[in-house]
Structures are given as structure tokens and as C-alpha cells.
Amino acid sequence: MTPAEELAxxxxxxxxxxxxxxxxxxxxxxFRGGAMTAGEIAAxxxxxxxxxxxxxxxxxxxxxxALERRGRERRxxxxxxxxxxxERWLAWFHRAI
Amino acid sequence: MTPAEELAxxxxxxxxxxxxxxxxxxxxxxFRGGAMTAGEIAAxxxxxxxxxxxxxxxxxxxxxxALERRGRERRxxxxxxxxxxxERWLAWFHRAI
DNA sequence: ATAATATTTAGCGAATCTGCTAATCGTCTC
DNA sequence: GAGACGATTAGCAGATTCGCTAAATATTAT
Numbered sequence: 001m002t003p004a005e006e007l008a009x010x011x012x013x014x015x016x017x018x019x020x021x022x023x024x025x026x027x028x029x030x031f032r033g034g035a036m037t038a039g040e041i042a043a044x045x046x047x048x049x050x051x052x053x054x055x056x057x058x059x060x061x062x063x064x065x066a067l068e069r070r071g072r073e074r075r076x077x078x079x080x081x082x083x084x085x086x087e088r089w090l091a092w093f094h095r096a097i
Numbered sequence: 098m099t100p101a102e103e104l105a106x107x108x109x110x111x112x113x114x115x116x117x118x119x120x121x122x123x124x125x126x127x128f129r130g131g132a133m134t135a136g137e138i139a140a141x142x143x144x145x146x147x148x149x150x151x152x153x154x155x156x157x158x159x160x161x162x163a164l165e166r167r168g169r170e171r172r173x174x175x176x177x178x179x180x181x182x183x184e185r186w187l188a189w190f191h192r193a194i
Numbered sequence: 195a196t197a198a199t200a201t202t203t204a205g206c207g208a209a210t211c212t213g214c215t216a217a218t219c220g221t222c223t224c
Numbered sequence: 225g226a227g228a229c230g231a232t233t234a235g236c237a238g239a240t241t242c243g244c245t246a247a248a249t250a251t252t253a254t
Contacts, residue, residue, distance in 0.1 A: 011117060018115040019242085020108060023186070030190055038201060051243055053202055072200045072251040080190045089120070090184060093127055093177045116212085135231055148213055150232055169221040169230045 009063065009085040016062035017086070021045060022055050026064060026078060035068075035077040106160065106182040113159035114183070118142060119152050123161060123175060132165075132174040 001009070016022050028044060029036050042052040056076055059065040063082045068075045098106070113119050125141055126133050139149040153173055156162040161180070162173045 010120075014111075014114050014120070017111050021242095023107075023111070027189060031194060033194060039199095042201090047242090048244060049200095050202075050204095050245085054242080057202090069250095074201065078190075083187055083190060086183075087187060090180055090187075092124060093175075093180060097128060097130060118212095136229095139231085144212090145214060146230095147215085147232075147234095151212080154232090166220095171231065 006085060006088075009082070010089055012062035013064065013082060013086050016058050016064055019055065019058075021047070021052070022059055025052075025055060025059060029065070029076060029078045030080065034080075035075050037073045037075055039073070041076065103182060103185075106179070107186055109159035110161065110179060110183050113155050113161055116152065116155075118144070118149070119156055122149075122152060122156060126162070126173060126175045127177065131177075132172050134170045134172055136170070138173065 017026075024045075025041055028041065032040075038049075038053065038056060041056065042049045045052050056065065056067075060067050060076070064079055065076045066079050068077060121142075122138055125138065129137075135146075135150065135153060138153065139146045142149050153162065157164050157173070159179070161176055163176050165172045165174060
């Protein structure tokens, strides 16, 4: 990953994590085995389904979820390694000055 | 820290980190010894000073910077421990399901 | 084919964010 | 005190975000 790619990944991840619903989606998918359909995810939120769909799109764009079509369902799978960009950024603050 | 406080801290931190300029400010302050004046920080950005002032305000509101007035200067000091809220959140993804 | 199911896209309105310039405030110096 | 300095506040314009409802798409079942 080039520095520019790393920076872009960091920006995408940080932007995606800025909304509580999107953080919640990642946690839910993680604790339900790493993958869920759009319907299963949407059922766990109070907001309308299209709203959740858009959150899912943001997470896919950030590389945090991978989309797989299975029949008329769409499975969203967590890509937890994508969070590493943020962990590497946070690690700077553990380094000595 | 109560669960509600932890959640609020996480939201504030994630929101603050969403903008690249604010992430940059935190890094700069860290690597310049942990504290800098508003002017020193603003001088390192292309945007107008008031714009930087607002970013600083967001970071203070998130608890990531602490403000100290010294004469006509204002010193912003990094509160790196505040990033822990985010690290604890990220740690969930390292736990087994 | 038709209907039902799973999900997304389109598009609107309110709220928030981000940049700017101009004006203001408190402090230091002469 | 008068002005210079360090920094913030006020207020505006454009862009983005986020929720919604309604309409469309694609797949499965009858």
C-alpha cells in the first residue's frame, strides 16, 4: 500500500466510522459471525431500510464491508483488516516523540 | 466512565477524527512535544486561521486537546488518552466471536 | 405470466459541516 | 492610552449528510 493509498484508506475508514449507526453495523456483523444479509441488518435498526442501505454503501465504499449477491439476498461480510489503517494511525501516539 | 459516557466519548472522538485537518493537528501537536499555540498550529495549514480555530474547538470539545491561556497566546495540549475510547472500540474486533 | 420477496435507487427537505472575510476581544508594548 | 499582536467570534455561501417516502429492480414462487 503506497502512502497515498494508506491516506485514502484512513480517510475512508474515519469517515465511515463517524456515524454511530455505521459503527453499530460493523459490531453487529462481527458478533453475528462476520456476515449478514441487508435485511438482517436493517431489521436491527429503527431507521427506514433505505437509510440503512445507504450506510451499508458507505461502509462498502470504505472497504469495511464486502458485498456478495446470493439470489435475491445480498450478504455483507466484514473486512476487519480494513480497520488496520486506523490502528496504524493511532499507533503514532504510542511512539515516543 | 459509565457506558453512556464511554459512548459519548467514542462519538465525539470519531466525529473529531473524521476531518483530515483535525487528524493532522493531533499528529503535529504530538510530534512537536504535546503542546503548541494556536498560531504555531495555524501556520502549518493552508486554510485561514479562523478555519483552524474551529477545528481546534472541535478537538477541544472532543476532549482530545486541552486549552490553556497564557497571556495573549492559547496553548493547546494533546490529551492522547482520550483516543483510548476509540482503541477500546476497535479492540472488539480482535476478540473472538 | 403474476405475484411476492429482498433490496436498492431516486429525489426531497432539514440539518450540519467547511471554507471564507470582516469584525471583535484580550493582552502586551511603547 | 494608542497601536500592534494573538486569537476568536459572527455570519454567509456552498457542499455534504441524513432521514424520509415513493418508485424501481432483480430474483424466487405460484
